Amino acid sequence: MAKMATREAYGKALAELIQKDPKVVVLDADLSKSTKSYDAKAVVPERHFNVGIAESNMMGIAAGLAAVGNTVYASTFAMFATGRAYEIVRNSIGYTHLNVKICATHAGLTLGEDGASHQSVEDLALMRGIPGMTVIQPVDDVETFKVINAIAEMNGPVYVRLGRFAVDTVNTPDYDFKIGKGVVLRDGGDITVFATGILVQQALIAADKLKEEGIHLNVINFHTIKPLDEELVIQYAKKSKFVIAAEEHSKFGGLSSAVAEVLALNCPTKMDIVAINDTFGESGTPQALIEKYGLTANDIIAKVKKHL
Numbered sequence: 001m002a003k004m005a006t007r008e009a010y011g012k013a014l015a016e017l018i019q020k021d022p023k024v025v026v027l028d029a030d031l032s033k034s035t036k037s038y039d040a041k042a043v044v045p046e047r048h049f050n051v052g053i054a055e056s057n058m059m060g061i062a063a064g065l066a067a068v069g070n071t072v073y074a075s076t077f078a079m080f081a082t083g084r085a086y087e088i089v090r091n092s093i094g095y096t097h098l099n100v101k102i103c104a105t106h107a108g109l110t111l112g113e114d115g116a117s118h119q120s121v122e123d124l125a126l127m128r129g130i131p132g133m134t135v136i137q138p139v140d141d142v143e144t145f146k147v148i149n150a151i152a153e154m155n156g157p158v159y160v161r162l163g164r165f166a167v168d169t170v171n172t173p174d175y176d177f178k179i180g181k182g183v184v185l186r187d188g189g190d191i192t193v194f195a196t197g198i199l200v201q202q203a204l205i206a207a208d209k210l211k212e213e214g215i216h217l218n219v220i221n222f223h224t225i226k227p228l229d230e231e232l233v234i235q236y237a238k239k240s241k242f243v244i245a246a247e248e249h250s251k252f253g254g255l256s257s258a259v260a261e262v263l264a265l266n267c268p269t270k271m272d273i274v275a276i277n278d279t280f281g282e283s284g285t286p287q288a289l290i291e292k293y294g295l296t297a298n299d300i301i302a303k304v305k306k307h308l
Contacts, residue, residue: 002141003166007105009141010162011036013148014073014103018044021152025065027074029055035075035105035162055085059100063092066099071152074100078107078120078161082127093157094130101151102127103160107137108248109276109293110165110198115283121276125253127159128226134179135226137161139200140169143223146177154179161197165286168201170221182222182229189216191304192240194233196222196255198290199246199274205297210304217304225255233262242270242307248295251275272303 018024018040026048032038041048051058055076062074074081081104082089093100104123111119127135136151136158138144144162151158170185185200186207195203200221207217218236222228237243243263245256256273263269276293290296 002169004141004169005164005166006138006141006144006162007036007164009144010103010105010148011039013145015039015043017148017152018047021071023069023071024152025049025070025072027051027058027062027072029053029058029076029080031076035077035103037073037075055080056088059085059088060092062100063088063096063098067096070099072100073103075103075105077118078104078123079118082120082123082159086126090130094133097132097156099155099157101158101160103148103162105162106164107161108163108197109281109289109295110163110248110286112164112286112289113283116280119281121250121281122253123161124225124249124255125257128253128258130157132156133226134158134224135161136179136224137197138223139197139221140167140171142169142171142173142175143177146175147223150177150179163198165198167198170200170204177223180224180227180229182220182224182232184218184220186217186219189218190239190241191215192218192220192236192243193246193300194220194222194243194255194259195246196225197248199248199295202295202297203246203300206300206304209297210301215304215308222255225258228258228262230262230266233259234267237263237267237269240269242272244272244274244300244303246274246300248290249275251277270307272307274299274303
């Protein structure tokens with residue numbers, strides 16, 4: 001199975017997009033070789049701008065460029081895009097509903113050795129809270145290509161969460177991506193895992209392992225965390241003994257919270273969570289970190305068996 005980091009796919013998709021869409025402008029905050037926005041610079045350098053280590057300023061520039069009709073892709077690490085630049089994102093991009101696509105890389109624990117200061121485990125919560133902000137986390141390279149092109153066709157602010165860690169490809173090239181629509185990857189069981197990002201791959205591994213024991217999981221990829229596919233959440237909650245939400249993010253404010261909100265209001269259902277507890281990360285390899293913080297297929301399996 002092929003492996004590619006979603007940040008790598010982002011760079012390749014952006015390089016293609018900037019060549020075919022003259023409205024696309026790319027900004028980066030001195031990290032273009034890490035975020036891979038450098039790929040766009042390599043082909044259309046006149047529409048790629050490095051603003052330096054000035055993330056808040058970058059978001060202000062992005063708002064200005066969008067206000068005069070451009071489709072702006074602004075990239076830096078997730079910690080800086082959502083943390084350091086939050087006020088500008090909220091007031092200059094969210095409040096004005098401008099056409100800025102914040103494509104933030106190195107999200108979550110799997111950033112790895114850079115440690116807690118750079119590992120954004122609360123970015124989804126911050127971006128979900130901004131009115132009108134679409135929030136997307138692609139699962140693999142195929143989906144990332146689809147996302148980068150799809151958001152160019154919509155008007156308004158978008159936060160795209162991308163990773164440093166190479167992940168297995170889940171989708172086929174002909175996969176039909178739609179913003180706001182969850183994707184059923186495994187079906188036929190009476191236990192459902194709602195997952196996003198790298199936890200989708202872990203949920204699929206868990207499903208394969210449990211199948212050998214006669215336990216069948218439904219696995220759903222929620223690439224769009226906001227707007228969440230509420231209809232699909234309710235549909236699978238109604239036919240499940242219990243559900244599990246799984247994400248590489250704090251258990252507060254991300255997919256887990258979004259699912260819980262839908263269930264509480266529409267279809268109260270037994271639910272458990274595989275996510276980061278109320279803690280910061282630390283330095284380590286991506287694999288060691290997801291094991292230590294309970295984000296593996298085995299952790300999903302343990303949650304399933306806990307409720308059987």
